[in-house]
Amino acid sequence: QKEVEQDPGPLSVPEGAIVSLNCTYSNSAFQYFMWYRQYSRKGPELLMYTYSSGNKEDGRFTAQVDKSSKYISLFIRDSQPSDSATYLCAMEGGNNRLAFGKGNQVVVIP
Amino acid sequence: DVKVTQSSRYLVKRTGEKVFLECVQDMDHENMFWYRQDPGLGLRLIYFSYDVKMKEKGDIPEGYSVSREKKERFSLILESASTNQTSMYLCASSPGQRNIYEQYFGPGTRLTVT
DSSP states (O other): OOSEEOOOOOEEEETTOOEEEEEEEOOTTOOEEEEEEEOTTSOOEEEEEEESSEEEEETTEEEEEETTTTEEEEEESSOOGGGOEEEEEEEEOSSSOEEEOOOEEEEEEO | OOOEEESOSEEEEOTTOOEEEEEEESSOOSEEEEEEEETTTEEEEEEEESSTTOOEEOSOOTTEEEEEEETTEEEEEESSOOGGGOEEEEEEEESSGGGTTOOEEOOOEEEEEO
């Protein structure tokens, strides 16, 4: 079983819809949970991070972590064409390295 | 803004050549990383460095080596390039031991080995 599982999609939604992305993981030691966004032909950029369980909101983006279920989610409200990108989940648990999901391609259709 | 730059956006090399990929960051970050990104496999860590002249193997170090002689510069070396090393190579940096999660990536180098 891979440490981090992320359904690669792709996911197409109409503009204004809510985008829901998620990852599952197997390593109980993970404490930091991140979402990176990667535009085509660019490097990933950190979108949000959460420490331990709970929710975090930043504008139209909400990250949720449920450590009991080993499940994390990212929600994008009022999606825009500029949100079209690949979203990668990542986790860190004290070994000085990140474990990445494979990425989920999102296309927001105007 | 943190800036991570990589020496080339696109590179084409022949099998058996020695290949150098350079990465420079301008924010005095302690940690630097080299990843490769392949369709269906995601991002995989090749090597990382948490200090000058220090390095640690990642998940797929075979066929690669690294060098970090100065804090701002981290080089990835393919000793003898092979076709299965055709990939997108991404360099990243992060501020320190407590901020591993906060990684800043360069634009990537797409390497083709023929």
